[in-house]
Every structure is written in C-alpha cells, then in structure tokens.
Amino acid sequence: MTAITPKASSALANFSEGIQYFGEALPDFETYGATPAIESGNVALASPTDPTAVYQTLLAADALRYLTLQVTASKASGHPGGFASQAEAYASLVMLGHKNIITEVGHHAPGFYSAMFLDRSLEDMGIFTVQQLRDRFREKHGLLGHLSGYIPGILAPAGPLGQGQHFAMAAAKLHLDKLFPFTVGDGGLGEPYIVSAIAHFHTAYPTVTNFLPILVWNGYSQEHHSMVSLKTNHQMQAYWQGNGFDEVVLVDAKDFDDKNQPGDYVDSTAFSFEKRLEFTQAVLSGVDKAARSALGGKLTVFIIKQLKGAGVHARGAKSHNLYAKDTLNAPHIVSALQTRALSAEAWQLVRTNAERAGGGPAAKTVVTEFEFSLPDLGELPLEEYAVGGEHKVSTTAMGRLVGIVGQKDKNFLVTNADGNEASGIANINQALKIIHPTTDDVYNQAPNGQVYEPLSEDACAGLAAGLSLMGARTLWCSYESFAINGLPIWQTVIQAMAELRRPTPSTITLFTAGALEQGRNGWTHQRPEIEAYFASLMRNGNVFPLFPPDANSIQVCYDWALQTKNKGIVITASKSPLPIRTTLEQSRQGLEDGAVVLHEVAGDQQVVFAVIGDMTLMPVFEAAAFLENEGIGAKIVSVINPRRLYRPHDTAWDTCTQPDGDFLDDAKFAQLFDGDALIGVTGGAAAMLEPILLRSKANRDTFSWKRGETTASAGELMAFNGLTAEALTKRAIALVH
DSSP states (O other): OEEOOHHHHHTSOGGGTTOOEEOOOOTTHHHHSSSOSSOTTOSSOSOTTOHHHHHHHHHHHHHHHHHHHHHHHTTTOSOOHHHHTTHHHHHHHHHTTOOOOEESOGGGHHHHHHHHHHTTGGGGGTOOSHHHHHHTBTSTTSBOSSOOTTSTTOOSOOOSTTOHHHHHHHHHHHOTTSOEEEEEETTGGGSTHHHHHHHHHHHHOTTOOOEEEEEEEOSBOSSSBOTTTTOOHHHHHHHHHHTTOSEEEEEEGGGGOOSOOSSSOOOGGGSOHHHHHHHHHHHHHHHHHHHHHHHTTOOEEEEEEOOTTTTSSOOGGGGSOOOTTOOTTSHHHHHHHHHHOOOHHHHHHHHHHHHHGGGSOHHHHSGGGSOOOOOOOOOOOOOOOOTTSSOEEHHHHHHHHHHHHHHHOTTOEEEESSOSGGGTOHHHHHHHOEEOSSOBTTTTEETTOSEEOOSOHHHHHHHHHHHHHTTOOEEEEEETTTGGGTHHHHHHHHHHHHHOSSOOBOEEEEEESOGGGOGGGOGGGOOTTHHHHHHHHGGGSSEEEEOOSSHHHHHHHHHHHHTOBSOEEEEEOOSSEEOOOOOHHHHHHHHHHSEEEEEEEOOSSEEEEEEESSTTHHHHHHHHHHHHHTTOEEEEEEESOGGGGSOGGGSOGGGSSSOOOOOOOHHHHHHHHOSSEEEEEESSOGGGGHHHHHHOOSEEEEEOOOOOOOOSSHHHHHHHTTOOHHHHHHHHHHHHO
C-alpha cells in the first residue's frame, strides 16, 4: 500500500481527493472489474449470482468500511464498528437497487454518510470530495454525529435505540411498492419495543410486509457483549419465528471461515479472497431472497452474523467508538486503512455502481425527498356552542372533526394506547373504526379501520409521528399521565421536522384526562409534570402546546394545527363537560395572540389571572368574584398558545424550516397582562407560565401542580395542591397591598 501524493491526486477523479491510501488491484480485477456490474440505464444488478456482481458488491463493502473509518478517524470521534460488521448487507441492498434504507442504530451514521457520498447524494450539501466529507463530519451544518433528515438521501433520524422500526413501518404503509430495510443492532434488540411494535403492526396490517429488519448480529453492544450473544443460530431463528416472522434468512460468516478464528463471531475480511467472495455471494443472495419475500407478502427478517468491527481498526465492543488517541496518524488506524485500501480504478467502479443503483442518488430518488400527496380537507365544519349555554366535552367536540378528517383522508391514522372511549372520543372509533382482525360493531372494530390501538405508548407515538415525518396526517391520543412513555420518539421527530428539507404535516397530539380529572385513580394517573417537558421544547421554535379552555376553542386549535407544517402540536383538554367561555372568533384571536380575556371587572386595583387549562378556570372565577366584592378589579386571561407569548429571541424559531415567527408584541402583551398584580395559574407544571413571567413587570406569583393524591373530586385535588379560590384571593390581596 502506498500513500497518495499530490501529483497522483490530480490524475484521479475529483471525488477521491482526500482518500489517504490506495491499494493494488484485487485478484482478477481485470476480469470482474472491467465494467460496472450495474449497466448504464439499469437500476440494479441483473443477477445476484453473477460473479461480476458478487465481486463488485465486495468492493462496495470495502469502500464503505474504508470511508467509515477514515471519516471517523479524521475527527478521532464517531462509531465505525457496528456498521462495518454489516457492510456486505448494506452494499447488497444498494447493488440490488434498494436505497430507501433506514436504521434503528444512530451509531451507523458514518456508514450511511459514506453511502450517501458514494452515490453523490451529499453533493446537494456541497460535499464533492472525500476531503470535504472528512472536514464536515461532526461539524455544524455538516454531517452530525447521528442521522438526521437534514442530510440529503437520509430517510429518517436515528438516535435513541428502538425507534427505527416505526419509520420503516410508516414508510412501508404509505409506499406499498417499495422496500424499506432498516438495520437493527443486536445490542438494541434488548429494547422491548422493536419486535413488539412490529408484532402489533403486522396484526393490524398483515398485508404490509415491505419493511425488512436487517439484524446486525455481531455479538457486542456499545461497551460489552450483547445480551443475545449466547444464542445459537437455531435459537435466534426461533426467536423471530416465534414473533410472527414467516421468513428468517440468516447468513453466518463462521460458515465461510478458513482462518480458524475463535468464537462464534468472526471477521470475514480476514478470510482468503476466495472465501470472502463466497461469503459476499451468500449475503447478496440472502438479501435478494429476503427482499423478494418481504415485497411478496411475507414478514421477513435478514440476519447477518459477523464480528463487530470487521475490517476496521479493532474488533468487538472496542471497535464501537473512537477516542482522542484514534487519529489518522495512529499506527492501528493507518494499518486498518491500508489493509482496506482500494485501487483508484476500484473506487471509480464503486462510485459508478452506487450512483446508478436505485435510479440515481438517494437524494434524488428516496421517498422522503418528495412531498407526500395529501387530499384537500376543505373547510372543516366547526360547530359553535353558545357561550354560557350547556356544558360540553371538549374532546368530544374535537373527536367529531377527527372523524371527518379520517373520512376525507384514508391515510389518516389515530393512535391511542388507553382507548378513545375513556377519553371522551368514542365518536372517533364510531366514525373511523379500531383496526382489528375481529370485526365487531359493538366495539367499533374492523380490519380496515383507521384507529390504531396497541397497549404501548411507544408504538402509538412511533407510528403516528413516523407517518407524519413521512408525509401523512395523524393524531396521537393519550392520557396526559402516560404520554411520557411515547415522548422520546415524538421529540426525535419534531426535532427532525425543525431541520427537514421539505414540508410535512405537523405531528399532532391530544392529551386528555388531566390530573385534575383523575382524583380517585390517585397519583399513578396524575402526572402533569409532562407539561414541563413541552415548556422546555417550546424554545425549539417549532413546538406549540395548546390549552383550549372549552369545546369551541379546541375545534379552532385542531383546525389550525391541521394547516401547519413541520411542527409538534400538543392539545391538552379535559374529558369532562365544562362551560363554554369563548366564541369561535374569540378563540381564533386567542390562538393568534397566545391568550384571550375571558372576564374583566375594573377596580381601584387590578389583579390579572393568567390561566392555563380548562378546569383550573373554576377556582379562578370564584376568586375573581371574591375580589370584586372587596372592590378589587380582576381580569381572567385564558392562555391558549403560550409559545406566542415568548419574545422572538427566546426561541430558535428562525432556525426551523417552515418557520413561525409570530409573537405577541409588547403593546398587546401589556393590554392582556398589565395590572397591579399577576397570578399565573395552571393545573400542570409552572414552567409553562414562563413566557408570561419573563415579560410581566407586575408583582406576581404562580399557583401550580405540586403532587398527586387520591381524592374524591377535582376540587379536592386542586385544594391539595393549593389551587383554591380562597388561596388565590388571599394571595391576590397580599400582592396589591
């Protein structure tokens, strides 16, 4: 192996500038490397068993390994080992024309970036050469450490384990004619969500099988052996079969080892070249079989069993991460790169195949590079209830609209783990039906329904958020108390939406049965602290928690949410019949301004109550009456859209795609909230009041949730948390005197 010189560089294709080492031609290159295996005008190999196809798939795998290691070592940072152990599988997918590839493993990022570089996708972000690839790895506005939709050709973000399957299943549901493979690490297989989510999805959608888990069974997790490392091949196959998979295709590198490597996991790059080709042939044929099976209606998994770190600088968990010592000058990095180095001609061959595969660069061909077509909903028929009239259930009012949306948009999906009926939205089930293999009109069940009800909040949030990211309309419904179990993937998606290069429907949630309604259930059902999570996320710039005070307002909030793009919108409302306090027009103004005045009586001094929520208004109205009897004026302001009440510089709104820079100006803020004293009131986390407390100059205080307890009524629970008319009155008087 020889180090490239500047003179030699000028003679090479421009993309190879920055490749540190070039090698001699591999055996038989003149025979099997003379012309690209993917012929001009084709999108895939003609045959997975053709010797030329196998040979060039091996070249692609080595190119991916080389780039992955050189790119990570250029920053002495990143994760080469996991991707390296399945390079033959990824190369096979590409050579077979499949580029809609997702991963459950964020640590595979440098491998995915290498693939996007090889097929020229990264040219869309100004990366044309290997040197530029190295320079922009793990840098701002470059190739961030874990995958994101910001990167051309990358379908979905990847960070926390146990999420990738949701994106693959969502994409598969929307694009039945395409294959969506996703890599799964055996370290992440210990997450319970992956296979259980697939099992429920397959029961709900038995004909949607065009997603393909690629299990990277390399024996190790991040820092130790994986929890499934002792399973035999038979046990691993039985595991997947026991979870409903019809086809399990397993290729074990050990079966081809001619170097007597110890242990159950071996490195195919150590084999003789002949055996390397045999192993690559098995992987290529196995991937082809698995892909055809998945596209042909069978739930399928492909398993590649090969030692972690195969072909890079270290083996096992030691290959997972690079540290400060792992630089491009370190002897073990130099040795690994030189061992994997390809000839200049081989690089050009790999590059040509990668570009032709799938019909062009992933950045020009994968489904997420195009806006998903949606039916026009028209103007939704909002129903206006009379202010002061009959009490109405907010969630039920919204549920009527949800049913109309689903009837107009057949890709629309509602998800709920705890059941819609328990949240006052049985009308959604009646209109759209729960997806279930057992048809039962009593329970509103049908196989072709649009309501997805696994018992896992992760599965609910995952499919709903995943479908939104892929371009479809959805609604995730949950009890506020339990939604925390689904928020990690929801947060992943809204963060991805903030930097996505295309518009997509906002991911919308409806959280019901707030803490105040759950007295008799006790603290297990009283967890409004989740609102602090959303309060923090508001500063992202694309997250909008909405708190409609009544059944008119919730309709306005949902109607607005449906028209937005690339945002995370959280609607929180009660399932109890409550007073109608706003007209539709008042609520529209409140949504735009952030808040609306519900009640105002002048006095010698004035106390302003800034109230988040619907049930919390009850003690506030009572307190206002007490104050007015004392000659103290009171103004009650319902905070519907607190994100609007921040100052523009408080959030990162201008860094988001589809930016929303509307904030209430100082003059209007003063009209709403100026007084001699201000009291923020919420049945949830006090952090949600921050936008108001930051701007108000009045004497002020907050009343908010403290902790749960078992009580017989909402009033008793509010009293336990200090949310009483008496306490509010006493504090208001103290603030103005």
